Amino acid sequence: AETKKIAVIAGDGIGPEVVAEAEKVLHKVGEVFGYSFETEHALFGGIAIDEKGTPLPAETLEVCKRADAVLLGAVGGPKWDNNPKELRPETGLLGIRKELGLFSNLRPAVVFDCLKDASTLKPEVLEGTDLMVVRELTGGIYFGEKFRRQTEQGEEAVDTCAYNAAEVERIARQAFDIAMKRRKKLASVDKANVLETSRLWRETVIRIAEEYPEVELEHVLVDNCAMQLLRRPSSFDVIVTENMFGDILSDEAAMLTGSIGMLASASLGEGSYGLYEPVHGSAPDIAGQGLANPIATILSTALMLRLTFGYGEAADAIERAVAEVLDAGHRTSDIAAGRAEALSTTQMGELILNAI
Amino acid sequence: AETKKIAVIAGDGIGPEVVAEAEKVLHKVGEVFGYSFETEHALFGGIAIDEKGTPLPAETLEVCKRADAVLLGAVGGPKWDNNPKELRPETGLLGIRKELGLFSNLRPAVVFDCLKDASTLKPEVLEGTDLMVVRELTGGIYFGEKFRRQTEQGEEAVDTCAYNAAEVERIARQAFDIAMKRRKKLASVDKANVLETSRLWRETVIRIAEEYPEVELEHVLVDNCAMQLLRRPSSFDVIVTENMFGDILSDEAAMLTGSIGMLASASLGEGSYGLYEPVHGSAPDIAGQGLANPIATILSTALMLRLTFGYGEAADAIERAVAEVLDAGHRTSDIAAGRAEALSTTQMGELILNAI
Numbered sequence: 232a233e234t235k236k237i238a239v240i241a242g243d244g245i246g247p248e249v250v251a252e253a254e255k256v257l258h259k260v261g262e263v264f265g266y267s268f269e270t271e272h273a274l275f276g277g278i279a280i281d282e283k284g285t286p287l288p289a290e291t292l293e294v295c296k297r298a299d300a301v302l303l304g305a306v307g308g309p310k311w312d313n314n315p316k317e318l319r320p321e322t323g324l325l326g327i328r329k330e331l332g333l334f335s336n337l338r339p340a341v342v343f344d345c346l347k348d349a350s351t352l353k354p355e356v357l358e359g360t361d362l363m364v365v366r367e368l369t370g371g372i373y374f375g376e377k378f379r380r381q382t383e384q385g386e387e388a389v390d391t392c393a394y395n396a397a398e399v400e401r402i403a404r405q406a407f408d409i410a411m412k413r414r415k416k417l418a419s420v421d422k423a424n425v426l427e428t429s430r431l432w433r434e435t436v437i438r439i440a441e442e443y444p445e446v447e448l449e450h451v452l453v454d455n456c457a458m459q460l461l462r463r464p465s466s467f468d469v470i471v472t473e474n475m476f477g478d479i480l481s482d483e484a485a486m487l488t489g490s491i492g493m494l495a496s497a498s499l500g501e502g503s504y505g506l507y508e509p510v511h512g513s514a515p516d517i518a519g520q521g522l523a524n525p526i527a528t529i530l531s532t533a534l535m536l537r538l539t540f541g542y543g544e545a546a547d548a549i550e551r552a553v554a555e556v557l558d559a560g561h562r563t564s565d566i567a568a569g570r571a572e573a574l575s576t577t578q579m580g581e582l583i584l585n586a587i
Numbered sequence: 588a589e590t591k592k593i594a595v596i597a598g599d600g601i602g603p604e605v606v607a608e609a610e611k612v613l614h615k616v617g618e619v620f621g622y623s624f625e626t627e628h629a630l631f632g633g634i635a636i637d638e639k640g641t642p643l644p645a646e647t648l649e650v651c652k653r654a655d656a657v658l659l660g661a662v663g664g665p666k667w668d669n670n671p672k673e674l675r676p677e678t679g680l681l682g683i684r685k686e687l688g689l690f691s692n693l694r695p696a697v698v699f700d701c702l703k704d705a706s707t708l709k710p711e712v713l714e715g716t717d718l719m720v721v722r723e724l725t726g727g728i729y730f731g732e733k734f735r736r737q738t739e740q741g742e743e744a745v746d747t748c749a750y751n752a753a754e755v756e757r758i759a760r761q762a763f764d765i766a767m768k769r770r771k772k773l774a775s776v777d778k779a780n781v782l783e784t785s786r787l788w789r790e791t792v793i794r795i796a797e798e799y800p801e802v803e804l805e806h807v808l809v810d811n812c813a814m815q816l817l818r819r820p821s822s823f824d825v826i827v828t829e830n831m832f833g834d835i836l837s838d839e840a841a842m843l844t845g846s847i848g849m850l851a852s853a854s855l856g857e858g859s860y861g862l863y864e865p866v867h868g869s870a871p872d873i874a875g876q877g878l879a880n881p882i883a884t885i886l887s888t889a890l891m892l893r894l895t896f897g898y899g900e901a902a903d904a905i906e907r908a909v910a911e912v913l914d915a916g917h918r919t920s921d922i923a924a925g926r927a928e929a930l931s932t933t934q935m936g937e938l939i940l941n942a943i
C-alpha cells in the first residue's frame with residue numbers, strides 16, 4: 232500500500248508521552264494490516280516558543296502541509312501563560328487551524344463504561360449518551376477583526392464576528408453527512424433571536440437541510456442548549472454550531488460524560504486531511520512522570536485511520552483493543568479510582584499494542 | 588413611609604398568573620411592615636405586539652421610568668416566534684434593558700432542599716451549591732453593530748462585540764460589592780486567550796480588584812467555566828461575566844441546581860432602580876390553567892424589596908414564608924414529583940401570604 236505521511240507534533244506537558252504510545256500503535260497497525268506510515272516530528276506550542284521563538288515555526292507548517300494528516304499531543308502550560316500574544320501556544324493553535332484550513336472540529340462525547348461513575352451526572356441521566364459536537368473552527372469571533380480604540384468612555388475593545396454563507400454551508404453539510412452515518416438527528420445551535428450571524432447560520436442550515444430529508448433537524452438556542460445538555464444529554468446525536476458556542480458547549484458536553492480524559496477529537500479540512508488530538512490538555516502537573524493516560528491519543532489515532540485514510544478495519548481494531556484492555560480491568564491512575572493498580576503510560580500503551 | 592411605585596408587567600403565558608400572586612404578597616408585606624406600594628400595570632412582549640403593534644410601547648417605557656422598580660412576569664411564546672425582528676418579544680426585552688440602563692443581571696443559583704432530587708447532578712456534587720451569576724446586560728455582542736453584506740463568498744453577516752473600560756468597571760465593582768456581602772470569592776469569566784474584549788475585561792477586573800483586597804479573585808476561561816460548573820458547582824460564590832457568556836453560563840448554572848422553576852433574578856441599573864423577574868419562561872403550554880408555580884416571582888419580589896427599597900426585613904419575611912410553606916410539604920405540580928397533592932397557583936400564593 233501507498234505510504235501515508237503523518238506529521239507528529241508532540242507539544243508540551245504530557246504531549247510527548249502520550250504521542251509516543253500512539254505512534255507505537257500506529258506502527259503496530261501498519262504491520263498487522265499491511266499499511267505503511269511515515270512519521271515526521273515537528274515543534275509546536277510552548278516548546279517551539281522556547282526553541283524557535285514562535286509557537287508555529289514555518290518548518291512545522293511545512294511538515295504538516297506535506298503530510299496527509301497531523302497527530303497532535305497537547306500544547307500550553309503556565310510557563311507561557313503570561314507571554315505576549317504572539318508568543319503564546321494558543322496563538323499557534325489558531326494559526327495552524329487557519330493555515331491548514333481545518334474548518335471543522337469533531338468532538339465525540341461518549342461515556343466509557345469503566346468511567347460512568349466519574350461523571351457528576353446521575354447514571355440514569357447519562358445512560359445512552361453518545362453525541363458528537365461539530366464545531367466550526369476557522370470563522371466567527373475567533374478570526375474577525377480585533378482592535379482597541381479611544382472613546383469618551385475610555386478605552387474600548389472590539390471583536391468582530393463574521394460568517395459568510397459558504398462557511399456555514401460547508402460545516403452544515405459536514406454535520407448532516409455525519410448525522411446520516413449516525414442516528415440521523417441534528418441539533419443546530421445558534422442565538423438567532425439576537426445575532427445576525429446566527430440568523431444567517433439558521434437560514435443556511437435550513438437550506439442545506441433540504442438535501443438531507445432523512446435527518447431530523449432541530450434548532451436550539453445556545454443558552455437553552457447549555458441547559459438541555461444537562462437535562463437530556465442522551466437525546467442528542469449530532470450538534471453543529473459556530474466557533475465560540477462550540478468551544479463552550481463541546482467542553483460542557485465532554486465534561487458531563489465524566490470521560491474527558493479518554494475522548495478523542497478530529498479537526499478536518501477540505502478532502503480527507505485532518506488533525507487529530509486528545510480532548511484533554513497538556514497536564515503540566517503530571518508531565519514527565521509516566522502517569523498520563525495515552526488512551527485519548529490512541530483513540531485519536533483510530534479516528535485518523537478511519538476519517539483520513541479510510542482504514543476502518545484498523546480503526547476498529549484499535550478501538551476494540553482499548554475496550555478489551557479496559558474490560559480486563561487495566562487502568563492508569565486517572566481512571567483507577569483507587570480500585571485498580573495504576574499502570575504507567577508505557578504499560579498501558581503496551582497492553583493495547585498487544586491486544587491489537 | 589413614602590409610597591413606592593412599582594411598574595407591573597405581567598407579560599405572556601403564565602406571566603399574569605404568577606405576577607398576580609406576587610402582587611398580593613407585596614401588599615400583604617406593606618400591611619404587615621407599614622410600607623406603602625403603588626402598582627401600575629403596563630403591556631409588554633407578545634400581548635403588547637397584539638394590542639399595540641410593538642413589544643415595547645412608549646407608554647410602557649414611561650410607566651417603567653416613573654416607577655422605582657419593575658416587576659416582570661414572563662414574555663414570549665410560539666405565537667410570535669416567527670415574527671420579523673421588530674415584532675418579537677425578545678426585541679422588547681433587549682429594548683427595555685437598554686432604555687432603563689439595566690446593565691447588570693443577577694441570577695442566584697441555589698438548590699432548594701425540596702428540589703434537590705430534581706437535579707440531574709449527583710446530590711453529593713450539588714451539596715452546598717449557592718452561587719450568583721452577575722451578567723453584564725447592556726453591552727457586548729448583543730448591542731454592537733449588526734449587518735449583512737455581499738462578498739465574493741456569498742452573503743456575509745456581521746456582529747460586533749464591543750466593551751469600553753467604563754462598562755467593565757461598573758459591572759466589576761458591582762460583582763465585587765456582591766462578593767463582599769457573600770463568601771468573598773469572585774470568578775471572572777472571559778476568553779482572554781482569544782478575544783480583545785476579554786483582554787480589556789481581564790485588565791479592568793484586575794485593576795478594580797485592588798479596591799477589594801479581601802475578595803479572592805480567580806480568572807476562568809469561559810470553556811473551562813462551563814466544565815467547572817459541572818465538576819465543582821459548590822466551589823463558586825460569585826461569577827461575573829460579559830453578556831453573551833453570561834447568557835449561556837447563567838442558564839447552565841440554573842439548570843444544574845434542578846431548581847430552575849424557583850429561581851429569582853434582578854436586573855439593576857445605576858442607583859437602586861431594578862427590574863425583577865423569575866428565571867423561568869412564559870410556559871405557554873400550561874398558561875391560563877392555574878398550574879404555574881408563583882414562587883420564583885414571589886422570591887423576585889423579595890429581591891426587589893431588599894435591593895431596590897432596602898426593606899431587608901420584609902424580604903426576609905417573604906423568603907421565610909416560602910421556606911415554611913415548602914417545609915410543610917405544600918407543592919405546585921411542577922415540584923410535587925407525584926408525591927404531594929398539587930396546589931393551584933392561587934392556593935400556593937395564599938399559603939405564602941398567610942405565612943407572612
Ligand SMILES: CC(C)[C@H](C(=O)O)[C@@H](O)C(=O)O
Binds near residue numbers: 321478
Ligand atoms: C486554547 C484555545 C484557543 C482553544 C479554543 O478556544 O479553540 C481551546 O479552548 C480549544 O477548544 O481547542
Ligand SMILES: CC(C)[C@H](C(=O)O)[C@@H](O)C(=O)O
Binds near residue numbers: 454677681834
Ligand atoms: C430572550 C433573549 C433575548 C434573552 C437573552 O439572551 O438575554 C434571554 O435568553 C435571557 O437570558 O434573558
